[in-house]
Amino acid sequence: MPESLAATGARWLHRRLVYPAVVRARGEGGVFEKQRELETAQWLEAPALRARQAARLERLLALAAGSSPWHRERWGRRVALAGRDPFEVLRELPLVTKAELQDSIADMLVQPQPRRTLRKVTGGSTGQPVAIVKDSAAVAAEMAASWVAYGWFGVRRGDRGVRFWGQPATLKRRLRFAAADFAMHRIRFSAFAFGEEDLERYWRRCLDFRPDFFYGYASMLAAFADFVLQRGYDGRALGLKAIVSTSEVLTEPHRRAMVSAFGAPVQNEYGCGELGPIAYECPAGGLHLLPESHVVEVLRPDGTPAARGESGEVVVTDLNNVALPMIRYRVGDLAVPGGACSCGRGFPLLERVWGRAYDFVLGPDGRRYHGEFFMYLFEDQRSAGSPIAKFQVVQHAPDRVVFRVVESAAFDQGHEERLLAAGRARLPGVDIRVERVSELPPAPSGKSIVVQNLWLRSDAADGAEATTEPAGSAA
Numbered sequence: 001m002p003e004s005l006a007a008t009g010a011r012w013l014h015r016r017l018v019y020p021a022v023v024r025a026r027g028e029g030g031v032f033e034k035q036r037e038l039e040t041a042q043w044l045e046a047p048a049l050r051a052r053q054a055a056r057l058e059r060l061l062a063l064a065a066g067s068s069p070w071h072r073e074r075w076g077r078r079v080a081l082a083g084r085d086p087f088e089v090l091r092e093l094p095l096v097t098k099a100e101l102q103d104s105i106a107d108m109l110v111q112p113q114p115r116r117t118l119r120k121v122t123g124g125s126t127g128q129p130v131a132i133v134k135d136s137a138a139v140a141a142e143m144a145a146s147w148v149a150y151g152w153f154g155v156r157r158g159d160r161g162v163r164f165w166g167q168p169a170t171l172k173r174r175l176r177f178a179a180a181d182f183a184m185h186r187i188r189f190s191a192f193a194f195g196e197e198d199l200e201r202y203w204r205r206c207l208d209f210r211p212d213f214f215y216g217y218a219s220m221l222a223a224f225a226d227f228v229l230q231r232g233y234d235g236r237a238l239g240l241k242a243i244v245s246t247s248e249v250l251t252e253p254h255r256r257a258m259v260s261a262f263g264a265p266v267q268n269e270y271g272c273g274e275l276g277p278i279a280y281e282c283p284a285g286g287l288h289l290l291p292e293s294h295v296v297e298v299l300r301p302d303g304t305p306a307a308r309g310e311s312g313e314v315v316v317t318d319l320n321n322v323a324l325p326m327i328r329y330r331v332g333d334l335a336v337p338g339g340a341c342s343c344g345r346g347f348p349l350l351e352r353v354w355g356r357a358y359d360f361v362l363g364p365d366g367r368r369y370h371g372e373f374f375m376y377l378f379e380d381q382r383s384a385g386s387p388i389a390k391f392q393v394v395q396h397a398p399d400r401v402v403f404r405v406v407e408s409a410a411f412d413q414g415h416e417e418r419l420l421a422a423g424r425a426r427l428p429g430v431d432i433r434v435e436r437v438s439e440l441p442p443a444p445s446g447k448s449i450v451v452q453n454l455w456l457r458s459d460a461a462d463g464a465e466a467t468t469e470p471a472g473s474a475a
C-alpha cells in the first residue's frame with residue numbers, strides 16, 4: 001500500500017522537530033549523541049567493550065562510595081578501588097534486594113543530587129510500589145539504547161508506534177502519558193479493556209493510524225494477534241516493521257501467533273521498571289545485553305558466576321544512573337548466560353531468561369516448572385480441541401497446585417478430566433485441582449500472571465519479590 005505524502009511528512013516532522021524539542025525540554029537531549037555512540041559501540045569486540053565498561057564501573061563505585069550515605073556505611077572499607085580491577089571489587093560487594101531499596105532509598109541517593117532528575121514509581125504484583133530516581137542523562141541513555149535496538153529491525157525515531165499497555169489511574173498521570181505519547185508518535189491501547197469490542201476498535205484504529213511497530217505485553221500482543229487471525233483480517237496490510245514484546249516471558253506459541261497475524265518479526269525486550277531495558281533480541285535471535293548501560297551478573301545460589309548454559313539469578317549494576325546508584329541489584333529473575341552471536345555484534349548474550357524467580361511451581365522433588373511449561377501444557381490441550389480461553393496456575397503448598405480456568409459453557413467435564421490427566425502426568429507427586437473462575441484479574445500493572453506461587457511468596461523472607469512494572473523508554 002503506497003504511503004501518503006502526509007504520513008511520510010508526519011514521521012519526518014516527528015523525527016526532526018517534535019521529538020528533539022520534547023526530549024530537550026525534559027533535559028534528555030543527550031539521547032542523540034548517546035545513540036550515535038552506541039551505534040558504533042555495538043560492533044566493538046568483547047575486550048574493548050569490557051574496557052569501556054570497567055572505566056564506567058570504576059566511576060560509579062567511586063561515586064557511590066563517596067556520595068551515597070547508605071553505600072558508604074554498608075561497604076565500609078571494602079571499597080578500596082585504587083589499582084584494583086573494578087569487576088573484582090564489584091564481586092565482593094553485597095547484593096541489594098528490592099526490600100532494601102524500598103526501605104533505604106532516601107539514604108541511597110547521591111548527595112548532592114544531579115540538577116535534573118526523574119522520579120518514577122514502579123509497581124509490583126505484591127502491591128508494594130517502589131519510587132526510584134534517575135538523572136536525565138540516564139533516561140536519555142536508556143532511550144538511546146532502545147532506539148538502537150529497535151533499529152536492528154528498521155524502526156527509527158519518529159516512526160509510529162502502538163503501545164499495548166496499562167492505563168494510569170489518575171488524571172494527572174494520564175495527561176503526562178498523553179504528552180509522552182504525542183512526543184513519541186504513538187497511541188496507546190489499554191491493558192484493562194481487552195474484550196472483543198475493544199479489540200475490534202483497536203483494529204480499526206490501527207487501519208487509520210498506520211503504525212510502523214507494536215510495543216507491549218506479550219500476552220496482549222498475542223491476544224490481539226489471535227483476534228486478527230480469528231476474524232480473518234489482513235494484519236500484514238499494516239506493514240509493521242517489528243513487534244516488540246516486553247515485560248512477560250515471550251513463548252513460542254505467542255510469537256508464532258504474532259508473526260502469522262502481522263507478518264512482522266517479533267523482538268523480545270527484557271528489562272524491569274527499576275533499571276529499564278536490560279537486553280534486546282537481534283534479527284539473528286540472540287538476546288543481547290547492553291554492556292554500555294549495565295554490568296549483568298548471573299549467579300549461582302552460592303554467589304559464584306554461573307557458567308555458560310547454566311541457570312542463575314540475574315543481578316544488575318546500572319552504569320547510567322548517577323542519582324541513585326543501583327549496584328548488584330537483585331532483579332528477581334533467572335537467566336542463562338550465552339556465548340557469541342552470529343550477527344557479529346559484540347554485546348554479550350543471554351541464552352534465555354526464565355522470568356521471575358518466584359513465578360514458577362516448585363515440585364516436591366525440587367523440579368521447577370516455569371510459566372512457559374504451563375503455556376505449553378495448556379497449548380497442547382487447546383490444540384487437542386479443549387476450549388480453554390484463559391488460565392492461571394497457583395501453587396498453595398509443595399504438593400498442591402490449582403489450575404484456574406476461566407468459565408465457559410464449552411469447557412465440559414471431559415475437557416477438565418483430560419486437563420487434569422495431562423497435568424498429573426507432567427507434575428508427578430502433585431495434587432492438582434481445576435477451579436473454574438469468572439475472570440482472572442491481571443496484576444496492578446495490567447500484566448497477566450501465568451504462575452502465582454502463594455506458597456513460595458509466603459516463605460520469601462528476603463523480600464526479593466517479583467517486580468511487574470515493565471521496562472521501556474519514556475513513561
Ligand SMILES: [Zn+2]
Binds near residue numbers: 282285345
Ligand atoms: Zn545478534
